[in-house]
Amino acid sequence: MKSVAIDGRVALKRSLHRTLLFFAASACLAGGCATTVTTGEPARAVQTENRALAEAAAVLGETRWPKPTRSSFNPILIGFGGGGEGLDRADAVGIYATLLKTEAAPLTALLDHANAHVVGARDLALLAESVAAGAAPVMGDVVIMETAIAEMRRCREIYARTATELTGDGAAARAIRADFGAAIRQLGDAADLLAARASAERDLRRTREAAGLPARLM
Secondary structure, rough: OHHHHHHHHHHHHHHHHHHHHHHHHHHHHHHOOOOOOOOOOHHHHHHHHHHHHHHHHHHHHOOOOOOOOOOOOOOOHHOOOOOOOOOOOHHHHHHHHHHHHOOOHHHHHHHHHHHHHHHHHHHHHHHHHHOOOOOOHHHHHEEEEEEEHHHHHHHHHHHHHHHHHHOOOOOHHHHHHOOOOOOHHHHHHHHHHHHHHHHHHHHHHHHHHOOOOOOOOO
């Protein structure tokens, strides 16, 4: 395991990771994959919904271990620490397990942490369903959901592997994988719903523009 001196950069890495969810949505919006809406109340409603979705998704990026920087999902994080001190998944598991062993009931603490992630994912899925039925979903919303799904998959592995390290058997790990799997499927369904609605909004806008009509009814 790497020296505990690495922990001095954990907070900064977490801060960067939280901003990536907002960056992904903003990049998609700026790059033209988002649905353009008229100015005024519809546009403000879309911005409010998009920010609420991003903030809910960012909660899933909050972990009690440093983010692995080797073989990371996001290349921006690879080698972020510099000096060849990148962390891999085994390092993250070891650091998290060490932290948990300071608790009176390490496995109970882990299960509480994992459950909080699952609850957060379910809340995000419900919010995404609400956004899909709202003013005008955009493809940036879908990017946020896909990023959240990737985060849940990473967290599932850390929780499951740490549970196995703590207990020496796979029972807790299997339960964690099952709970996360159900939450990830719920997020995927919500993302599909958002994508379908955003695509429909885009097609409607193009049809109205071709007919010389406003992009959206006010």
